[in-house]
Amino acid sequence: MFYATDSNAHGMAHDPFKAIVAPRPIGWIGTKGRDGSLNLSPYSFFNIVCDNPKIVMFSSSGRKHSLKNAEETGVFTASLASRHLGDQMNASSAPVEYGVDEFALAGLTPKMGELVDAPYVGEAYTALECRLTEIIQPKGISGRAGTQFMVFGEVVGIHISEEIIRDGRIAMEIARPMARMGYMDYADGGVDVFQLKRPTAAK
Numbered sequence: 001m002f003y004a005t006d007s008n009a010h011g012m013a014h015d016p017f018k019a020i021v022a023p024r025p026i027g028w029i030g031t032k033g034r035d036g037s038l039n040l041s042p043y044s045f046f047n048i049v050c051d052n053p054k055i056v057m058f059s060s061s062g063r064k065h066s067l068k069n070a071e072e073t074g075v076f077t078a079s080l081a082s083r084h085l086g087d088q089m090n091a092s093s094a095p096v097e098y099g100v101d102e103f104a105l106a107g108l109t110p111k112m113g114e115l116v117d118a119p120y121v122g123e124a125y126t127a128l129e130c131r132l133t134e135i136i137q138p139k140g141i142s143g144r145a146g147t148q149f150m151v152f153g154e155v156v157g158i159h160i161s162e163e164i165i166r167d168g169r170i171a172m173e174i175a176r177p178m179a180r181m182g183y184m185d186y187a188d189g190g191v192d193v194f195q196l197k198r199p200t201a202a203k
Helices: 065-073 083-091 102-106
Strands: 027-032 038-043 046-051 054-061 075-080 110-112 119-121 126-136 148-160 178-182 185-188
Touching: 027 046, 027 054, 027 065, 027 119, 038 054, 038 065, 038 102, 038 119, 054 065, 054 126, 065 075, 065 126, 065 148, 075 119, 075 148, 083 102, 083 178, 119 126
Parallel strands: none
Antiparallel strands: 027 038, 027 075, 046 054, 054 148, 075 126, 110 119, 126 148, 178 185
């Protein structure tokens, strides 16, 4: 099948776009409001952007609480959701009013960053402390911006649990990072871990 996205006439029950670009890692974004309230929300529009400098990005559909807090305070954290925290990650996605503490809602422990004034998930195997670098609204070919806000941050601190370190590496089969597959589907990134050696150029 083929369809043009301006009509979106794919004939399927749900838009397949987000299922095609998958799996997508989940950035569990932790922020603190100016009023001292804590916020935690999972974003599947999330990824590493580059490693020099170390930049990550999450994309907010509309002006959500994570965007508001990061914009006002200049900092955020990104905890990585693992399979053992899947239910808590899902619970923290509930559409609650501003000021409601999703850490408490999901039964999680908020820990404040070492270098930034923002909370991360204490039970998470890994977490990134980030300082905001820029926020942009991507434009389409029409030149008009949509409803998405891309939030970029430089990673200034990294937490890694000793539980998942084996032989000087993160053991993905233990960490079991969760990823969004589109629709209501998720993947467990630690189930089928395999290695491929990058080829060398032929001489």
